[in-house]
Amino acid sequence: MWHKFNEVSYAKVVWRLGLSFLCSIAPFAYMQDSVWSYLLKPFKWSSTSVQYDTHTFSGTWNQVASDSKQPWNNVSPSPFTFSQNNSSANDVYLAYIDGVGGTQAFTGYVCSPSCVAGASIIRATIRFDSGESWYTDSACVVPSTSFDSRSIGTHEFGHAAGLGHSSASGNPTMYAYSSLGTCHLRSLETDDQNGLNAQYP
Amino acid sequence: MKLFGLCRSIFIPASLGVLLGITASCLVPIQSDGAATKPLRTVSGSHAPELVEGSHEYVPYQRMLAEADVIVAAQVASIGKTKWNQDNGDYWEETLKKDGYETIVSALPYYEVTFVVEEILSDSRNLLVEPKLTLIVLGTSPSDNEVSSNQLALQPGDQVVVFSEQREIGWRTRPATYDEKTTSIEVGRKQVMTFMGAPGTSHLVKEEDGLFHAPPNAPEQFTPISLDALRASVNP
Numbered sequence: 001m002w003h004k005f006n007e008v009s010y011a012k013v014v015w016r017l018g019l020s021f022l023c024s025i026a027p028f029a030y031m032q033d034s035v036w037s038y039l040l041k042p043f044k045w046s047s048t049s050v051q052y053d054t055h056t057f058s059g060t061w062n063q064v065a066s067d068s069k070q071p072w073n074n075v076s077p078s079p080f081t082f083s084q085n086n087s088s089a090n091d092v093y094l095a096y097i098d099g100v101g102g103t104q105a106f107t108g109y110v111c112s113p114s115c116v117a118g119a120s121i122i123r124a125t126i127r128f129d130s131g132e133s134w135y136t137d138s139a140c141v142v143p144s145t146s147f148d149s150r151s152i153g154t155h156e157f158g159h160a161a162g163l164g165h166s167s168a169s170g171n172p173t174m175y176a177y178s179s180l181g182t183c184h185l186r187s188l189e190t191d192d193q194n195g196l197n198a199q200y201p
Numbered sequence: 202m203k204l205f206g207l208c209r210s211i212f213i214p215a216s217l218g219v220l221l222g223i224t225a226s227c228l229v230p231i232q233s234d235g236a237a238t239k240p241l242r243t244v245s246g247s248h249a250p251e252l253v254e255g256s257h258e259y260v261p262y263q264r265m266l267a268e269a270d271v272i273v274a275a276q277v278a279s280i281g282k283t284k285w286n287q288d289n290g291d292y293w294e295e296t297l298k299k300d301g302y303e304t305i306v307s308a309l310p311y312y313e314v315t316f317v318v319e320e321i322l323s324d325s326r327n328l329l330v331e332p333k334l335t336l337i338v339l340g341t342s343p344s345d346n347e348v349s350s351n352q353l354a355l356q357p358g359d360q361v362v363v364f365s366e367q368r369e370i371g372w373r374t375r376p377a378t379y380d381e382k383t384t385s386i387e388v389g390r391k392q393v394m395t396f397m398g399a400p401g402t403s404h405l406v407k408e409e410d411g412l413f414h415a416p417p418n419a420p421e422q423f424t425p426i427s428l429d430a431l432r433a434s435v436n437p
Contacts, residue, residue: 055302058384086302089248093304094385096371101258102395103339108250108307115251123248125307130385131369152256159254167418177259177399177420 038174038195039164042117043109048078048200050160051085052126056093060136061128061149065092067138068153071173071188072161072196080161080200089123090160097129104132104152104178107159124160128152144181151185152178163195248305249285249292252341260398262405262415262423265364266434269397272323273334274428275316277359283310283342286391287373295377297386306377306386311370312342314353316363320428322435328367328394336365337393338400353400354416360407362431366397405431 054065062084069082097103109115110123128134128149135146142148151173158174165176168191171184178185266272284290285308294307316334343352355361374389396403405413405426412425426434 053302053304055300056297056304056379056384056386061384086300089305091304093306094383095306096385096387096390097309098339098368098370098395101260102368102398104256104258106253106255106309106339108253110248110250125250125305127309130383130387147258155256164254176257176418177402178256179259 037168038166038172038191038198040195040199041109041115041162041164043111043115043119043121044162044199045080046120048080050080050082050090050124051088052082052090052092052160053086053088054084054092055086056091061094063138064136064149064153067150067186069157071154071186071192072157075188075193075196078197078200080196082157082160090125092126092128094128094130096131097127099129099131100133102129104129104147105156107156121162126153126156126160128156140183140186142181142183147178147180148183148186151183154186154188158192158195161196162199163192166191166195248294248307250307250310250341253310255340257399259402259420260364261421262364262419265397265403266431268366269323269364270326270366271321271328271334271394272362272364272431272435273316273318273329274320274322274360274362274431275318275334277355277357277361278315278317278333279313279357280344280353280355281313281315281342282345283312285309286311286339286371293373295388297377297379299379304386306388308373309339309371310341311337311339312344314338314355316361322362322432326367334363334365334394336363337370337395339370339395340400354418355404355406362405362407362413362428364397364403365394367392368395369393370395 052065054062057065066084073081097106105126105128108125109121111119112122113119133146134149135142136149154173155178163174166172166174168189170189170191172189172191173185174192174195175185285292287293287308292308294305297304297306314336318329318332318334321329338353340352343354369390369392372389372391374391377386377388379386402416402419405415408414408425410425412427413431414425415423
């Protein structure tokens with residue numbers, strides 16, 4: 001390899017280096033544009049197949065969890081998937097957080113050895129606020145006084161996958177704030193998909 | 202010629218090194234939050250979450266001006282470390298069994314933010330009992346953890362206007378129980394003062410121009426406002 005470098009002219013080497021430099025930075029320069037605003041946690045799962053436990057849920061909420069994880073499973077080409085297995089330690093459940101408004105849900109991480117750059121997530125739990133005014137129907141007709149469980153659920157499964165909040169325009173699912181009476185976070189935007197593809201190529 | 206060959210042998214690997222370095226530096230801001238540089242507080246042998254991310258309702262400033270229980274002009278006195286939702290602040294967890302499966306119910310992290318009140322703009326329910334306001338914020342403290350985008354970005358000494366409300370939060374006062382009817386887990390509750398809406402946006406910060414500005418991460422355009430104008434807005 002090194003020998004071959006010596007065989008080409010100096011000008012060609014400089015040209016090739018310059019070209020390869022431009023080619024290597026171009027996509028990243030583009031990704032730093034505001035359009036590409038997903039944020040990855042500095043830690044992630046070591047496996048691309050992650051299971052979760054919803055055994056405390058009713059049938060309605062089981063369906064909410066299933067529908068909420070599905071958009072992430074559909075992201076291509078990422079091989080990352082969530083699947084239900086009630087023996088999993090990744091509990092998804094309803095518990096009181098702070099009542100109507102405020103915080104709708106939390107995702108908590110446990111990492112090995114600690115949640116620092118390069119670490120692996122070994123457990124993620126999603127807690128929905130049982131005191132919230134939830135809309136749990138599948139139809140996208142959310143009352144103005146309720147939060148859409150599938151929208152919040154899809155956002156939380158994104159956290160569980162290792163994504164942070166996005167500052168992209170265009171209503172990404174991983175946007176930092178939730179709103180009453182809307183269901184647009186159910187479907188992933190390009191920014192969300194790019195985030196998962198970057199975390200699990 | 203030998204000198205030229207020597208230059209080439211130094212230049213080419215050096216160029217490759219520079220190329221790799223620049224490419225790596227391009228990757229850093231995209232692939233990580235870049236803030237988690239120190240080990241976080243852990244609880245040995247437990248399932249304590251080191252970090253939580255949440256969904257928070259965004260409450261517009263006009264609504265906070267109209268509906269907050271307590272609005273004060275104040276100075277940030279302290280931002281506490283992460284504690285857990287029971288009276289002694291220690292981490293707790295319990296294992297609930299149902300249908301042969303287990304759920305590990307773990308503590309919720311919280312931290313306290315204390316303000317020295319300089320002026321009360323609104324306190325219609327007489328909730329302030331001293332010239333100090335301590336808010337409970339659910340989540341991991343920015344003072345010992347990575348900062349997420351809707352977490353608090355205040356520092357002690359900051360001059361602020363704070364929008365707060367009284368709210369009941371999950372607080373462990375008894376063993377966890379599972380309610381078959383609501384399919385939810387309950388550990389008890391406690392009445393606290395907290396920010397109204399998302400912690401990172403439920404305040405205004407006084408800047409060098411003497412006006413109060415919304416934090417940069419607030420999702421609405423908010424025209425910086427003077428304290429006099431805020432007084433007039435709160436008590437029209």
